[in-house]
Amino acid sequence: MIVLKLGGSVVTDKDRAETLDGAALARAADAIAAALDAGGDALADGLVIVHGGGSFGHHNASEHGVSTTGGTHDAGAVLDIHGAMTTLNRFVLSRLHERDVAAVPVHPFSGGHRDGESELTLPxxxxxxxxxxxxxxxxxxxxxxxxxxxxxxxSGDELVAALARDLGADRIGLCSTVPGVLDDEDAVIDRIGSYDDVADVLGESDSTDVTGGMAAKVRALLELEAEASIFGLEDLDGFLAGADPGTTIG
Ligand code: IP8
Incomplete structure (x- = not known):
């Protein structure tokens, strides 16, 4: 089974509020539909997709001062952020349906929770x-x-980690706007085995991203048993066909 995250920055224009990157989303949907059509071992046990927020959730969250640790009791704020994410979810679903992918929504808000220690429980x-x-x-x-x-x-990354762990994913893919985790000279780092390997090169995210950018992604993936790949949209076909493009983490 594959857990695939489509980064919010891939499928949206991350710097313009509630703006889709239609061409990128179409390309991702094409790759997913083609891989499912082709069948093959890599997808024999199915595919779970998680998408991030990009310009559909982070702006709303930061406007309301909500983060992964700092919450709100304002129901309007909750609806605003959740509504932005379900709007984006509908776009993703509709692009997949146009290509006959049997995609259905699962909304984490409806089932999950965090305890007082911020530990996530996701059914x-x-x-x-x-x-x-x-x-x-x-x-x-x-x-x-x-x-x-x-x-x-x-964050989508937390969901990827929880799903991969609980469902015993064979492979994890994070499709990003960059071709992998980049070093100081913008070359793709082939493999990351520990956070210390990359602590110097992973800075803050440039755009409004309440969940921490690349550093948080690498940290979350390092905790998993299965290996994960971070790669660009151009490598999505290859990843779904069984290759290990970009940076391998684990
Ligand atoms: O883009 C964050 O998901 P991410 C979603 O995967 C919200 O970090 C609501 C900001």
Whole structure:
């Protein structure tokens, strides 16, 4: 089984509020549809897609001062952020449906929560059952109930980690706007085995990103048993066909 994250910065114009990158989303949907059509071992046990927020969630979250640790009790703010994410989810689903992919939405806000220690609990029985029934579940970064904080943000990367762990993913892919994790000279780092390998080169994200950018992604992926790949959109076909493009983490 493959867990694939489509980065919010890939499928949206990250610097312009609520703006889709239609061409990039179409290209990603083409690659997914072609890989599913081709069948093959890599996708034999199904595909779970998670997409990030890009310009559809981060701007709303930062406007309301909500992050993965700092919450809100303002129901309007919750609806605003969740609404932006479900709007983007509908776009992703519709582009996949146009290509006959059996994609269905799974909204983390409806099932997950964090405890007082910010530990995420994400039920995965529905995802597992949908996979077994031949669907492609499509989750997204979202708002989430958080004990003692009201509601906070759950990033797509956290969801990828939880799904990969609980469903025993064989492979994890993060499709990003960059061809991998880049070193000081902008060359793709082939493999990262520990965060110390890259602590010097991973700075803050340039755009409004309440969940931490590349550094947070690498940290989350390093905690997983399965190896993960971070790669650019041009390598999505290759990844889905079984190759290990970009940076391998783990
Ligand atoms: O783009 C964040 O998801 P991410 C989602 O995967 C929200 O970090 C609501 C900001």
């Amino acid at each position: 995965t029985g529905q995802v597992e059952t949908l996979l077994a029934e031949g669907f492609v579940p499509v989750l997204h970064g979202d708002v989430i109930a958080h004990a003692g904080e009201g509601v906070t943000i759950v």
